[in-house]
Amino acid sequence: MKVLVVGSVAYDDVETFAGSVRRVLGGSATFFSMASSLFAPTQIVAVVGDDFDASDLDRITVRGVDTGGVARAPGATFRWGGRYDPQFRSRETLFTELNVFAQFDPQLPVAYRESAVVFLANIHPTLQLSVLDQARRPKIVACDTMNFWIHGEPAALKAVLRRVDILFVNDEEALALTGEANMLHAARCIRAMGPATVVIKRGEHGAWLFHGDHITVVPAVPLATVVDPTGAGDTFAGGFMGFIAHALERGSILDGALYAQAMVAGTLTASFAVEGFSIDAIEAANIDRLTERHARLCAAMAPRDLPW
């Protein structure tokens, strides 16, 4: 099954405890596709400016990602700059230059409209709706969002939520979206808005899955080296959705057990993203290295036997 992602391809400036980089490849669709393509064929719809280096697109294409849906427009590529505190607890946005992304009007190539697995990365909810109108009978649709849309475009965002199966958000966004103070209440409230499944991304603390009456808690892989968390959430979603596409391809049923496995796939994939700037570390990931890391994660997991 094919995965379609619609989002941003960007150039980022990032400062962290580990160093700083300028004009490195970033963007939600970039990170997502680098992750999902580990598991399933992936198609990407985005826009870049005429300053965009062909060699950067090659880094995505060489992974097997179909970048035919990346449009080139006159002007500069979307740019974002951010700085993280030494413990990666918060980040400060230094600048956001939308550039060609300001006029982004995602058009799905005909060959992309039949994708079974669709991910609407964090873009304007109206654009997310436009993508949904162009997609034909996807088996599963997920979206991401952010506080900017939660507060600025609540009606359009709610229209999106009525049409998606899974929402990926971080804990702060989940609380902001619902006005709740407790994550279990927030998840229940989000599920009442539409998505049957809610994934709360908690950074170094892992992620929580809400599906049916069930919660699954997956810890992040403990890492001694964290260089740059930029894109970790999109990488998580890419690993999750790519794994789902892979599992559907081999005949799996979309149920809670499959989603719980997808949480592990997303966790393992995201653990690579943070070990380098840009896509440097996720670029070096492959199924063998994910398998090794799975063993490390399992070794760190709490015992299940009753202790008394």
Next chain:
Amino acid sequence: MKVLVVGSVAYDDVETFAGSVRRVLGGSATFFSMASSLFAPTQIVAVVGDDFDASDLDRITVRGVDTGGVARAPGATFRWGGRYDPQFRSRETLFTELNVFAQFDPQLPVAYRESAVVFLANIHPTLQLSVLDQARRPKIVACDTMNFWIHGEPAALKAVLRRVDILFVNDEEALALTGEANMLHAARCIRAMGPATVVIKRGEHGAWLFHGDHITVVPAVPLATVVDPTGAGDTFAGGFMGFIAHALERGSILDGALYAQAMVAGTLTASFAVEGFSIDAIEAANIDRLTERHARLCAAMAPRDLPW
């Protein structure tokens, strides 16, 4: 095996999203002993003022805790007041009145000096050393501390660390104590200071255990009702150390597998503490209810099978 805890018994004023209470029973030794006594006989050394209600001590004694080591001194009982933000992400100390606690000089009754399991709650490191000097050949010693001592009494604290087997700290304290930005590096650094085992308490995100070359990550029990996190860390330590005493009693070996089980015992016990103000909820916990909650925690744990 018996557990000895030396720490505070206090009256707290607490304001949370769920309400506010005044002059309720609190203190590190209180929470710890309410938890450890679920698993093993527990002895408590603390001081209260002449304003202390006998009925409050009864709430601890009725649990089977030996409160013969609680001294009564002229003056008021230690008082602390705090306010939590609605999501329990931070707390503001409104006041700290040491009162009789300012002259606390812990004296171990003779019958307490043979305790096999010793917990030095968060008190002045010089007092923690004094307790260690009075204890005779404990099998295992753990301590807690806080930023106030890390910054204010580094030499005395380091003398304590050289003599304990386990340090319980939260993530912020672990980073402050070591100057590290990464938790794995911080834990390694703490272990070089003395404790062979380090437990990092992470609140709603659970806890991490470092023992040998091994990490164990235990998620917190997902809770729909959180009333007051005060004392959760001491309750966690109480469940952990009480379980260790129980396990040693039945002949278990002190190894990584036992510590990993103790992490689960601490997690389950702490999950009760936060569901009420003061000791209200932990007071209602018992082994049957812990067992039920263990099933809930296991149901929420990530699957271990390789997802692909």
